[in-house]
Structure formats: structure tokens, C-alpha cells
Amino acid sequence: xxxxxxxxxxACPACAAAPSAEAxxxxxxxxxxxxxxxxxxxxxxxxxxxxxxxxxKVPGVHDARVNLTLKRVAVAAxxxxxxxxxxxxxxxxGYEAHELDPGTLTSTAADKAWRELLMRxxxxxxxxxxxxxxxxxxxxxxxxxxxIMFEWISAAIALPxxxxxxxxxFRSALAALKARRLGMDVPISLAILLATxxxxxxxxxxxGHTYFDAAVALTFFLLAGRYLDYxxxxxxxxxxxxxAALEVPRAIxxxxxxxxxxxxxxxxxxxxxxxRPGGRMPVDGVVVDGTxxxxxxxxxxESLPVWTGPDATVSAGEVNxxxxxxxxxxxxxxxxxxxxxxxxxxxxxxxxxRYTSLADRAAQIYAPGVHLLAFGTFLVWLWLSQGDLYLAxxxxxxxxxxxxxxxxxxxxxxxxxxxxGRLFRKGLLIKDxxxxxxxxxxxxxxxxxxxxxxxxxxxPVDLHNLPPEDxxxxxxxxxxxxxxxxxxxxxxxxxxxxxPATVTDLREVPGxxxxxxxxxxxxxxxxxxxxxxxxxxxxxxxLDRGQGKPLAIPFTDHLRPGAEAxxxxxxxxxxxxxxxxxxxxxxxxxxxxxxxxxxxxxxALPEDxxxxxxxxxxxxxxxxxxxxxxxxxxxxxxxHVSISPASxxxxxxxxxDIVLLGQDIAPIAEALDVARRATRRIKENFGVSxxxxxxxxxxxxxxxxxxxMAALAMSASSxxxxxxxxxxx
Amino acid sequence: xxxLAYLIPISLMLGGxxxxxxxxxxxxxxxDDPEGNARRxxxxxxxxxxxxx
Numbered sequence: 001x002x003x004x005x006x007x008x009x010x011a012c013p014a015c016a017a018a019p020s021a022e023a024x025x026x027x028x029x030x031x032x033x034x035x036x037x038x039x040x041x042x043x044x045x046x047x048x049x050x051x052x053x054x055x056x057k058v059p060g061v062h063d064a065r066v067n068l069t070l071k072r073v074a075v076a077a078x079x080x081x082x083x084x085x086x087x088x089x090x091x092x093x094g095y096e097a098h099e100l101d102p103g104t105l106t107s108t109a110a111d112k113a114w115r116e117l118l119m120r121x122x123x124x125x126x127x128x129x130x131x132x133x134x135x136x137x138x139x140x141x142x143x144x145x146x147x148i149m150f151e152w153i154s155a156a157i158a159l160p161x162x163x164x165x166x167x168x169x170f171r172s173a174l175a176a177l178k179a180r181r182l183g184m185d186v187p188i189s190l191a192i193l194l195a196t197x198x199x200x201x202x203x204x205x206x207x208g209h210t211y212f213d214a215a216v217a218l219t220f221f222l223l224a225g226r227y228l229d230y231x232x233x234x235x236x237x238x239x240x241x242x243x244a245a246l247e248v249p250r251a252i253x254x255x256x257x258x259x260x261x262x263x264x265x266x267x268x269x270x271x272x273x274x275x276r277p278g279g280r281m282p283v284d285g286v287v288v289d290g291t292x293x294x295x296x297x298x299x300x301x302e303s304l305p306v307w308t309g310p311d312a313t314v315s316a317g318e319v320n321x322x323x324x325x326x327x328x329x330x331x332x333x334x335x336x337x338x339x340x341x342x343x344x345x346x347x348x349x350x351x352x353x354r355y356t357s358l359a360d361r362a363a364q365i366y367a368p369g370v371h372l373l374a375f376g377t378f379l380v381w382l383w384l385s386q387g388d389l390y391l392a393x394x395x396x397x398x399x400x401x402x403x404x405x406x407x408x409x410x411x412x413x414x415x416x417x418x419x420x421g422r423l424f425r426k427g428l429l430i431k432d433x434x435x436x437x438x439x440x441x442x443x444x445x446x447x448x449x450x451x452x453x454x455x456x457x458x459x460p461v462d463l464h465n466l467p468p469e470d471x472x473x474x475x476x477x478x479x480x481x482x483x484x485x486x487x488x489x490x491x492x493x494x495x496x497x498x499x500p501a502t503v504t505d506l507r508e509v510p511g512x513x514x515x516x517x518x519x520x521x522x523x524x525x526x527x528x529x530x531x532x533x534x535x536x537x538x539x540x541x542x543l544d545r546g547q548g549k550p551l552a553i554p555f556t557d558h559l560r561p562g563a564e565a566x567x568x569x570x571x572x573x574x575x576x577x578x579x580x581x582x583x584x585x586x587x588x589x590x591x592x593x594x595x596x597x598x599x600x601x602x603x604a605l606p607e608d609x610x611x612x613x614x615x616x617x618x619x620x621x622x623x624x625x626x627x628x629x630x631x632x633x634x635x636x637x638x639x640h641v642s643i644s645p646a647s648x649x650x651x652x653x654x655x656x657d658i659v660l661l662g663q664d665i666a667p668i669a670e671a672l673d674v675a676r677r678a679t680r681r682i683k684e685n686f687g688v689s690x691x692x693x694x695x696x697x698x699x700x701x702x703x704x705x706x707x708x709m710a711a712l713a714m715s716a717s718s719x720x721x722x723x724x725x726x727x728x729x
Numbered sequence: 730x731x732x733l734a735y736l737i738p739i740s741l742m743l744g745g746x747x748x749x750x751x752x753x754x755x756x757x758x759x760x761d762d763p764e765g766n767a768r769r770x771x772x773x774x775x776x777x778x779x780x781x782x
Binding site: 044045048049066067068069070115118119122123126129130133146149153157 | 733737740741744745747748751752755756761762763764765768769771772774
């Protein structure tokens with residue numbers, strides 16, 4: 001891994017550089033290299049065999065193991081093995097593969113927490129089943145010695161279980177109390193601890209009700225809620241980690257004429273960096289050598305490539321299109337313009353008012369309510385019974401147990417798990433737990449243009465209106481270049497069934513275009529200034545046929561699949577739609593017209609976008625921002641909820657609440673619908689648990705509660721809310 | 730009812746074995762790739778290099 005020659009530097013050096021630098025250093029050490037590749041198309045047992053056997057045949061590979069759940073393959077190989085060799089080998093086997101940065105994928109801490117939670121859950125489940133079984137005998141009237149024995153056995157099972165499995169609640173309750181707050185975990189911990197202590201006392205004294213089953217069941221149901229919550233977030237995190245790991249932050253540094261691949265973190269101002277065509281600028285800098293065109297769409301939203309040559313400044317994140325460039329680094333890492341943009345995001349995030357989730361709001365009412373109710377009952381009974389502390393305490397604890405928050409603890413995680421599972425299958429990754437609730441409140445949708453509503457890939461307009469022989473000539477010239485406009489022209493010409501004309505002496509002039517000779521005349525295809533044409537307002541390339549009067553071939557951006565359907569669906573849902581783009585007027589007006597969006601703004605700077613969102617929010621609108629570029633990042637963070645496509649820069653993906661994994665943008669309309677239904681389910685679930693409490697709590701306050709009633713209320717409400725949540729799937 | 734003296738410990742022990750088996754499986758990384766394992770077991774070829782760590 002010492003010399004991996006793939007120029008895919010991350011656009012966000014600060015995000016990933018530190019762990020990857022370590023990983024790179026570790027990999028550079030002369031020992032066995034461990035590589036992780038993503039295999040998005042692997043899906044069956046035969047795939048596993050093919051990949052593992054195929055990789056084992058590659059010289060230098062010691063071991064390869066496919067993980068079908070994560071769709072990855074881990075390879076142990078000789079130290080000089082590069083990912084390119086493996087990717088090429090997998091390509092021959094018919095599998096698409098991408099290198100993943102192992103440094104970004106270390107999830108051992110999260111793994112440990114998951115395992116710990118599952119262990120506590122399994123212990124609580126085991127204890128609940130056994131104690132319930134013993135309790136059934138007590139409820140059905142076991143007497144004397146049998147009852148005492150069953151109670152002692154229950155105590156022997158319940159006590160260690162509560163101590164072990166209840167720890168997550170006790171810890172977070174303690175933290176809440178230290179911060180002088182009453183979270184959900186304070187009443188939960190109090191109910192579990194008081195029920196266990198009271199039952200233990202009853203067992204020792206040998207009279208009254210024991211609530212061991214309730215204490216253990218409460219622990220189990222609440223842990224189940226926690227587990228669901230944790231798993232949903234773990235799935236989202238691991239997918240997000242994989243997206244981040246896809247961009248291995250490396251750059252090619254020139255050291256005395258030698259090209260050396262280094263981590264971006266190691267670059268210093270003054271270094272010379274080589275950026276190949278198709279590569280992304282790893283740093284801010286000044287061009288020293290070479291001419292080319294650069295694509296700034298991810299930074300500014302401009303869809304038109306910009307010429308660059310010696311002494312031109314370039315910024316990190318821009319894509320080099322045609323010729324190789326040598327860049328002198330002026331700022332790297334934390335000082336680069338990319339990082340300054342990240343600061344803008346931080347500002348927007350602090351300005352964003354903290355959203356209080358439905359669960360928090362419910363807990364704010366629930367936690368003090370329960371304490372007051374139980375304490376009030378205790379005081380009233382103390383007064384009624386003329387100071388019978390034992391009786392009053394018994395009834396007070398019964399109230400605390402019966403107002404079981406297990407339905408409340410399950411209500412949100414169960415719904416969020418079901419809803420995000422459904423959206424994940426549709427290609428949407430929910431990164432934030434409250435994103436669904438916020439999505440349900442949206443009334444205004446703001447779109448970015450380049451890369452969001454459009455693919456950021458151009459296509460020629462009205463090619464059939466141009467003389468066919470000119471298009472054939474342009475296609476012949478374009479075939480010599482890998483510029484996106486040229487490639488689109490070649491594809492469109494061959495789709496129209498045109499055979500490229502014969503052109504000799506083809507030569508690409510990086511940064512300008514392609515020239516050659518056709519029927520004895522010099523011909524050129526490229527930038528307006530270069531061929532002597534008057535530039536149009538829209539993206540276009542210009543053809544000089546060698547007989548004066550250059551011909552303009554205008555381009556338009558390719559619509560993202562589903563964009564038309566999405567805009568139509570949003571209009572049908574009654575949402576206000578707005579288009580904010582950094583691109584030129586002509587291009588934005590054209591797209592807005594095609595999609596039927598009346599409210600559009602062109603030439604917006606990143607600050608303008610964020611300010612517009614803030615103005616909309618101040619006007620009482622709940623804004624959904626959909627964008628991919630760095631220029632959208634601040635707006636994404638400022639919006640009520642935000643979505644960004646997986647093709648976006650990592651900074652934008654980090655700022656967004658939801659990531660769109662597929663190409664098709666249409667699922668966003670469905671996401672809004674699912675979010676609305678999920679929020680309704682959450683509210684229904686709160687209603688269900690309130691209903692159970694409304695029936696059971698008065699009985700408990702009258703001193704009529706029995707352990708059987710507590711167990712029934714708890715299990716029935718938990719199962720009802722879980723089933724209600726499953727209706728979303 | 731003396732039979733309870735045998736039956737309860739036996740049932741608890743059986744349940745405990747199940748719990749131990751689950752905790753052991755959790756600790757030996759058997760949930761890393763549930764989908765892959767489910768398919769590997771149905772393959773005809775022998776798994777020459779089972780996951781070591």
C-alpha cells in the first residue's frame with residue numbers, strides 16, 4: 001500500500017484526514033496489508049465463492065473473506081498489494097468494487113456498546129420469562145410454603161437482573177439528576193428500584209404483593225426500546241461511515257521530479273501537487289504548469305467549466321477536467337477554503353434552534369406528572385390511614401409501577417425503526433433520529449439545481465436542428481477529448497445515428513478544446529474565445545468549421561431521474577417549491593421552466609442561500625433543503641430538515657439529516673408521506689399508553705392495584721404500540 | 730408438590746444454558762455477517778478459511 005496511484009482525494013481533508021493518516025502510516029509499515037473493498041453488487045452464495053476464490057488466485061493475496069451483510073470483502077495480502085490490483089481482479093470477475101478507507105471504518109466502540117446492550121436485553125428477557133412463570137402460580141392462588149418459595153426464587157432471579165440490566169437507566173438517571181433535570185430515566189429508575197426494594201421487603205416479611213415480575217418486565221421492554229433505537233442509529237452510522245470511507249484522501253506530491261502519493265494531511269504550503277484530469281483539487285493553490293478547465297459546480301453551483309492555466313488560483317474541491325495540472329499549495333487542511341466553508345456550517349448549526357422531539361416533549365409532561373401523582377397518593381393515604389407508613393408507601397409504589405412508561409419508551413423507537421427501515425429500502429438513509437418528525441412538519445421545499453435536480457452531467461440541446469454534417473464533424477473532434485461536454489456530444493451524436501466525419505491531425509489543447517483538419521481545412525471545437533465565437537448565456541461548446549461563422553452547440557443539464565415526478569408530487573401535496581442556484585440566469589430559468597417552478601433565484605452565493613432559508617424560517621415556514629454542493633452546506637445546516645444525494649461532497653452529506661442513496665430523487669415525496677404517517681403513529685402510541693394509564697392509575701390510587709394488573713397493563717400496552725408501529729412497514 | 734423442588738431448578742438450568750449459549754455466540758462474533766453465514770451453510774464447497782478473529 002505504499003504507492004497507491006489512485007487520485008481520489010477527499011474534498012474534506014479535515015473530516016477524514018487524521019484517522020486515515022494513521023491508517024496509511026500503519027499500512028506503509030512492512031507487514032501484511034489489510035484492505036477493505038466495498039462490493040455493492042454481491043448478493044448470493046455464489047458471489048461469495050466467486051469473489052473469495054478469485055481473489056485468492058491473485059498473487060500476494062493471503063486471505064479474502066466476504067461479508068454479505070455489509071457487502072464488503074476484507075483482504076489480507078502482501079504489503080505491496082494495492083487496491084487497484086484487487087479492483088481490477090474483481091472487475092474481471094464481474095463485480096464492481098470500491099476501495100474503503102479502513103481508518104474511517106473502525107467501529108469497535110460502537111460494536112462493544114451494541115453487544116453490551118444485547119447482553120443486558122437477553123438477561124432481562126430470560127429473567128422476565130422465568131419470573132412471569134413463577135408469578136402465574138402466585139396469581140392463581142399458591143399458598144403458604146409454595147408461595148414463599150416462589151417469591152424467594154423470583155427475588156433471587158430479579159435482584160441480579162435489575163442490578164445488571166438496569167444499569168443503562170440508572171446511569172442516565174444519575175446524569176440527569178446531576179444536571180438538575182428530570183428525564184424519562186428518573187421515573188423509570190425510581191419505579192424499577194422501588195418495586196424491587198418493596199417486593200424484597202414483602203418477601204422477607206411474608207405478606208402483601210410482590211412486583212418482581214413488573215420490575216423485570218419493565219426493564220426488558222424498555223431495553224427493547226433502547227435496542228431498537230440503537231440499531232436504527234447504528235445502521236445509519238455504518239452506512240454513513242461507508243460513504244465517508246469511499247473517498248480516500250490522497251494526493252500526488254512532486255518530490256524532486258518524482259510523483260509520490262501522500263495523505264492530504266501531510267501536504268504543506270509550498271509543496272507541488274500534480275492533479276490529473278478527472279481528479280479533485282486536494283488543496284487551495286496556484287497553477288504552476290499546465291492548462292485545463294475546472295468544474296466548480298460542487299463549490300459554486302456553476303455548471304459551466306472554467307478555464308484555468310498558469311497563475312490561476314484553484315480551490316480544494318474543484319474537479320480538474322481536461323489537462324494535468326501542477327499546483328503550488330497555498331493552503332491545505334484546516335486553512336483551505338473547504339474548511340472555511342465548514343466553519344460557515346458550524347455557524348449555521350449553532351443558529352439552528354434545537355428541536356425538541358416528540359418523545360422529549362412527552363417526557364417533559366410525563367416525568368414530573370408521575371412523581372407528583374405517586375407522591376400525592378402517598379401523602380393522601382398517609383393522612384387517610386392516620387399515619388400507616390407501610391400502607392401509604394405500598395400504594396404510592398403501586399402507582400409508580402402502574403404508570404408504566406414502557407409504552408412511552410417503546411412508542412418512538414419502534415415507529416422510527418419501522419419507518420427508517422421502509423425508507424432505507426427506498427434508498428433514503430435517515431441519519432438523525434428526529435429527522436422524520438421534522439420532515440413531517442415541512443411546508444416549503446428548497447432545491448439546489450446542479451447535482452440535485454440535475455445530474456451535473458450535460459446533454460446537447462436540439463441536436464437535430466443543427467446541420468447533420470456539422471454534428472458529425474463536432475462528434476469526430478469531440479471523440480478526442482474526455483471533457484464532459486465532449487463526451488456528451490459523442491454519446492448524443494451516436495444515439496442520433498450519425499457517423500463521425502473523418503478528421504486528421506487531431507490534437508487536444510488542454511483548457512481550450514480540440515483541433516484537427518477536415519477536408520483540408522483547420523477545424524476547432526472548444527471554448528468561444530478560442531474559436532472566435534460570441535459566447536452564449538447558457539453552457540455551450542463552439543464549432544469552427546474552417547469557413548468562418550462558428551456554430552454554437554448549446555447544452556443543458558441532464559435532469560435527475562424522478563425530478564419531474566417529485567416536483568409534481570410535491571405540488572400535489574401542497575408544498576411551496578423554491579429553486580436556489582449559484583448557476584447563471586439562463587440555465588436556472590430554463591430548468592425552472594421545464595419543471596414548472598415559479599419561484600427561482602440564480603447566482604446565489606452560499607451566504608445568500610443560508611440567508612434565504614433563515615428568512616423563510618423566520619416567516620414561520622418549515623423548510624426542507626435538498627442540495628449537494630459545498631455552496632449548499634450552510635443552507636442544509638440552517639434548514640429545518642435537509643436531504644443530500646450520496647454523490648454530494650462529504651461536507652454536504654455530513655450537514656444533511658437524510659442522505660439519498662440512489663440516483664432517483666422521486667423517493668423524497670414518499671419520504672414526506674412516510675414521515676407524516678410515522679409522526680401520526682407516534683402520537684397514536686402516546687394516546688394508547690395514556691389510555692392504559694387512564695384506566696389503571698385511578699385503580700392504583702384507590703389501592704386496588706394487584707401485580708397481575710400491573711403485568712397485564714404493561715405487556716398489553718407494549719405489545720399494542722409495537723404492533724401499531726409495525727403497520728408502517 | 731415435592732416434584733417442584735426438582736422441576737424448578739431443572740427449568741432454570743435449561744433456561745440458563747440457553748442464555749449462556751446466546752452470550753457465548755454474542756462474544757464469539759457470530760452476528761457479524763448473519764446473511765453471509767446463512768448462505769455459506771448451504772454451499773456445497775467447504776469453507777476452507779473460516780473467519781479467524
